[in-house]
Amino acid sequence: MAVIHLLDKSVYELIAAGEVIERPSSVVKELLENSIDAGASNITVEIKNGGRTYIRVTDNGCGIAPEDIPLAFMRHATSKIRYKDDLSAIYTLGFRGEALASVCAVSRIDILTKCKPDEFGIHCSLEGGEETCYEQSGCPDGTTITVRDLFFNVPARLKFLKKDVSEGNSVANIVSKIALSHPEISFKFIRDNKSELVTSGDGRLISAIYSVLGREFHGSVIPVDYSLNGVSVRGYVTKPLMAKANRAFQNFFVNSRYVKSVTCMVALEEAYRNEIMTGKFPGCVLMITLDPANLDVNVHPAKVEIRFSDEKPVYDAVYFAVKNSLMTFDAPMEAEISLKSDAPKKKQLSLEEIYKKPEKPIEQLSFSSSPAIFETAPMLKNTVDIYGTPPPRKPLPVSDIVGSTSRDDAKLRYKYIPAEKTEKTPKEFVKPPEEPAAAPEAPVISVVGEVFKTYIVAQRGDEMYLIDKHAAHERYNFERLRSGSASVDSQIVITPFKVRLSYDGHTAVSDNTDLLERFGFKLDPGDVPEVTVYGVPILLTDEDPADLLTRIADSLAEGKKSGGSEIYDDLYHSVACKASIKANSDSSSEELLRLAELVLNDNIKYCPHGRPALVKFTKAELEKLFKRTV
Numbered sequence: 001m002a003v004i005h006l007l008d009k010s011v012y013e014l015i016a017a018g019e020v021i022e023r024p025s026s027v028v029k030e031l032l033e034n035s036i037d038a039g040a041s042n043i044t045v046e047i048k049n050g051g052r053t054y055i056r057v058t059d060n061g062c063g064i065a066p067e068d069i070p071l072a073f074m075r076h077a078t079s080k081i082r083y084k085d086d087l088s089a090i091y092t093l094g095f096r097g098e099a100l101a102s103v104c105a106v107s108r109i110d111i112l113t114k115c116k117p118d119e120f121g122i123h124c125s126l127e128g129g130e131e132t133c134y135e136q137s138g139c140p141d142g143t144t145i146t147v148r149d150l151f152f153n154v155p156a157r158l159k160f161l162k163k164d165v166s167e168g169n170s171v172a173n174i175v176s177k178i179a180l181s182h183p184e185i186s187f188k189f190i191r192d193n194k195s196e197l198v199t200s201g202d203g204r205l206i207s208a209i210y211s212v213l214g215r216e217f218h219g220s221v222i223p224v225d226y227s228l229n230g231v232s233v234r235g236y237v238t239k240p241l242m243a244k245a246n247r248a249f250q251n252f253f254v255n256s257r258y259v260k261s262v263t264c265m266v267a268l269e270e271a272y273r274n275e276i277m278t279g280k281f282p283g284c285v286l287m288i289t290l291d292p293a294n295l296d297v298n299v300h301p302a303k304v305e306i307r308f309s310d311e312k313p314v315y316d317a318v319y320f321a322v323k324n325s326l327m328t329f330d331a332p333m334e335a336e337i338s339l340k341s342d343a344p345k346k347k348q349l350s351l352e353e354i355y356k357k358p359e360k361p362i363e364q365l366s367f368s369s370s371p372a373i374f375e376t377a378p379m380l381k382n383t384v385d386i387y388g389t390p391p392p393r394k395p396l397p398v399s400d401i402v403g404s405t406s407r408d409d410a411k412l413r414y415k416y417i418p419a420e421k422t423e424k425t426p427k428e429f430v431k432p433p434e435e436p437a438a439a440p441e442a443p444v445i446s447v448v449g450e451v452f453k454t455y456i457v458a459q460r461g462d463e464m465y466l467i468d469k470h471a472a473h474e475r476y477n478f479e480r481l482r483s484g485s486a487s488v489d490s491q492i493v494i495t496p497f498k499v500r501l502s503y504d505g506h507t508a509v510s511d512n513t514d515l516l517e518r519f520g521f522k523l524d525p526g527d528v529p530e531v532t533v534y535g536v537p538i539l540l541t542d543e544d545p546a547d548l549l550t551r552i553a554d555s556l557a558e559g560k561k562s563g564g565s566e567i568y569d570d571l572y573h574s575v576a577c578k579a580s581i582k583a584n585s586d587s588s589s590e591e592l593l594r595l596a597e598l599v600l601n602d603n604i605k606y607c608p609h610g611r612p613a614l615v616k617f618t619k620a621e622l623e624k625l626f627k628r629t630v
Helices: 009-018 024-037 066-072 084-088 099-105 164-181 205-218 262-270 311-330 407-413 471-485 504-513 513-517 543-563 566-578 591-601 618-626
Strands: 041-049 054-059 109-112 121-127 132-138 143-150 187-192 193-196 221-228 231-238 250-253 258-259 284-291 363-365 445-451 455-460 463-468 487-488 490-500 522-523 530-537 614-618
Touching: 009 504, 024 054, 024 099, 024 143, 024 164, 024 363, 024 445, 054 284, 066 121, 066 205, 066 455, 084 618, 164 187, 164 193, 164 205, 164 250, 193 205, 205 231, 221 284, 250 262, 258 284, 262 284, 262 311, 445 591, 455 591, 463 471, 463 543, 463 591, 463 618, 471 566, 471 591, 487 513, 490 543, 504 513, 504 543, 513 522, 513 566, 614 618
Parallel strands: 041 187, 250 284, 363 487
Antiparallel strands: 041 054, 054 143, 109 121, 109 143, 121 132, 187 193, 221 231, 231 284, 250 258, 445 455, 455 463, 463 614, 490 530, 522 530
């Protein structure tokens, strides 16, 4: 029988350190968070050999008082919190009191620190957690911590470190994330005696983005600024056409802390649904601010994972913030020769405007490309969130809508004037009401022609457009199907037939008979698990309707189980594509003009798969291209 015994301090200190310090980047992260909490405005990080042999972090913060230095390297010693209630309102990055104790337990440390009022600073050295030197020293205000020979006393951990390049890249990634989260601090990162990153510390997030993520990312973003239900979201997101091949450029910061949040990621990507190409991912730098009482950061020692007390408000705030910015600032794709977009900025849209229901009765989509296809219908964004319920339709409070006037402003504008205080004008001198000024006429849209039987050449005022007729028409039909303002023609079969489905598929079909009827299927789900089909979509050519119905049933069942709405969009994509004008097909001048008017008036920019539907040239751009202007 094994005997229970207490571990020696040297053993349990190493075990505890392993939970916090996994690699050199873990050390840098903990030291940077301490520097930020100390109020530093300038922080320098220097590493050598990937941080394995040398790490130095220098700041100009408040420093450590001489009497506190012995406590600073003890486990569970911290200046951030004192009582258990403090855990429910954490405003600092560090609070666990484990960072310095864990670092010094597995390395050799030198610390130079000085508080502003003190005449001298303190130099302290530790090796494996044991103090080897403590003396007065001359040094600048702030703190400099040098970490050497990481894991020198834990060879098992040392051999699992990756190559110096990989470890150095991990450190650079941590410094980059923290530099983005605090644009008011000037960061400098030096790797192997070479300066690799410098931020200005001017407090502007866009400046930090330029320094950290580069010129290309900086030029591809649009601003985000929105508040909803006590959650504020600000920052920048990439334009749909500038999407990335992976999620490496998605940066979320909650209360200035870099986090990995599935809730925020799903909300971001849902806002880009049908605006971005398949297989691409949006990039972002989003600052999310909420009450710390609704947030639990004490989930993991690394403090990257967090929990929200209620994920729904956070999801809604991120989703509507990004969606609103895309609808407001994402202008049509400019040509490569573009000088500068002169399109007027649109006002921020409220939820009521985004989710306005159509007034028009349901229309029919047919396979032909006659002008009847292009009957006008409003473009809608009537999606369903990941919780399976439509977004709230009640108006937001005025204070929650960015750019709106306050209630006090409204009172001033519409102040009631009592009748007895008004001056009456003699009847014979009453001035007739002036005719309201006529609204300026919108520029006329004209079609110049068509090239390659695929692209429409259109003009509106001083702007020229190249329109992909299939992509634009597909997006138009997709939005009508998704909003419920259009349906697919059905063809009645001579002999009804039965299709056997899985039980889950039969349930899904029974629950979505109205949706399937809009897709052109007329059926009776009375014989479980079979359905009797009386009509099929007229769009079908060589495809077996039984196979198509089976796939739709399985897809609907899968979407119901996962609670996602993407499966419905996939169905809309397929039907809209079949109902749209095809590339390399003949189109009359009337059809081209009608489609151009729909695209430009409804602000269609992308097909449902995220490909651009049009490219815009201005007269000034063309004149510069042909050297008419300088």
